[in-house]
Amino acid sequence: MRRILIVGAGQAGLQLALSLHAEDINVTLISARTPDEIRNGWPLSTQAMFEPALALERAYRLNLWESQTPPLAGLHMTLRQPGEPATVHIRAPLESPGRSTDQRVKMAGWLQLCQERGVNVRYRAVNAHDLARLARSGDYDLTVVAAGKGEFARLFERDPARSPFTEPQRALAAVYVHGLQPDPGWPDSHVASHTVTGLGELFLIPALAAAGPCDILFWSAVPGSPLDQWAAEPGQLDPSTHLARTLALIRTYLPDVYQQRCTTVELADARASLHGRYVPTVRRPVAALPGGGFALGIGDVILANDPATGQGANTAARAAAHYLHAIVGRGEQPFDAAWAAETAEAFWTSHGRSVTNWTNLMLRPTPHVQHLLHAAAQNPATARRLAAGFADPVTLDDWFTTPGPAHHYLASLPGRPVTCP
Template identity: 45%
Template structure:
């Protein structure tokens, strides 16, 4: 039985550990936090899992919240070119649905599931210096801890990495009591875009105390949305959110009037710099470790791709490890495994993130305007989030994109739609 060590207990690392456990591998996980510490801690991120990523979990019976988590069947998009003005809005379906589970709940449960199934977990932070002694004890060591000094083992890929500073200041708060709007389908995720200022995402979520909403702000640094830099406690976080939304997106501020934090540690704030790293590192002569998830592909969450990319990474790595049989996990295999992940998923997630992180080109703005008038265009745009591979075919060529919009408009005019 081949022995695998996974350092890190997030979406990518735990999904891989649980999947390989089912496949009969001897898997050890190293986690910096226990299940109780995760449940009682501050959120580390937000996530919306789309159908293709959910299917990678379902393949190994990891979809433990199908009957509890709200099913996000639609996404509603609003554009606000100036404070208090909603110039256009539209919505489209996510087939059949997306789901969001608080990672404090999800990862603590997965850790306990892994142990219940006989897995070995070492609850201890791992420093770079520890790996030289640990890795030779295993057939393969994977690094899935996306934060800390251990990430610096992996060199930045200067060709695939575009950013050297954060594109957004990030903040989120988990809420009970947020009112449903009457202009989008019930339970929809909402994306509010204020060009030059930032974005507000409102996500139906399952947390420890039941269904909730997450208000997630992507703020352009030093702008009016960048008001959570000092990491305020949840009550103050919510007060500031109401204040800034009242000025810039009053339709959302109205829905926050009766909201309250889900728990005493319901908020988070911070930033990250999108970075693509080389997939493997040599930690001692002839000893290599393989990176996965945010370690090797870290994107700003503006396009909702992080947890989905991590899930696909775990699925692709699981198959590659199983297919390898008894052959060595050498650097050539590590590079090839990462390239499969990059070609199949990560390049598209990165492209979708880049498209939304930067000012929208004129032809994309015209497509958004058309989406508010023609449901077929709205549906195709909304489908980009679960299927970022359609970004290039849809919007990569301005002439083709506008020709598509014109064709839809002509067909709708002919049918009176």
């Protein structure tokens, strides 16, 4: 039986561990935190996931919260200049609902599921030397690192050709709340995204947390802009202060959204907020370990895009499925570094590249993006196609991500040419 070591118990590590175990592969999973520590900790994400990624979880009976998590019917996007009402409204329904299950609930639950299903779980934080020792021990045929964007990522070399940024592109500030009123323009539960041109975006995301259904208010602020109110405190901010700042910014920059939806909002739990920023970075997927051997990276540790397009957890889920098939398909052949590099490169080519290019584009939208968004506001079919791109960003390559195909698409639309104010 093949023996796989996985370090890191997030979307990528846990999904890979549970699905490998279901395929009769011996898995050892190292988690820095216990289920209780995760469950009682600070939020980790806003984690909106779309049907193709949810289906990958369902295939291994990991969809434990599906019936309780509010369905996301689509995306309601608005665009406005600072101090002005929205001039663009896009209502983009999804073909199948997305869902956001608080990763504190989900990862704690999946860790317990690992124990119930017989995955070997060890609770400890490992460092590069521990990892090298474990990889050399002869106990494992393959070492996979799924440790997210933290210190461990440095083990993997930055890929400059695939990483255009050297600074964070957004300051991220999310808070879980109760009492958000439904969107009067679209009462079904959905993700709302309000762009204030040049300053950033507010996302409103229905979710399931430990206390039940809730919503997430998530500011994504251009660093140094007036929306960037989280720069001074690198540590954890008191959630009440965080919520007060969030609401004050909504009142100032999105007064209609504040009046319609936010007047009865309160914190969902005592540790309801997170804030931070990071440089979107693609890393080389295979790291040489001190003293010999190698580790294969998966998820954020090697592909950390900005959450602007809500793709990181979706991409981690797809990567886990891709690695699962590659590991199972390897049969009894050795897992060497060449195989590891090919496996990761195939994921980059088939999915990671499309997500990365689209996400980086949305951080600094070019004129063709403005035209496409106006087209989506004016044509329901374009809006549906845009929503489908959130579910599968590879479909955006043909018409959205680069100017040539975008202009071709715009020219093909029936009726009057798309107008931008």
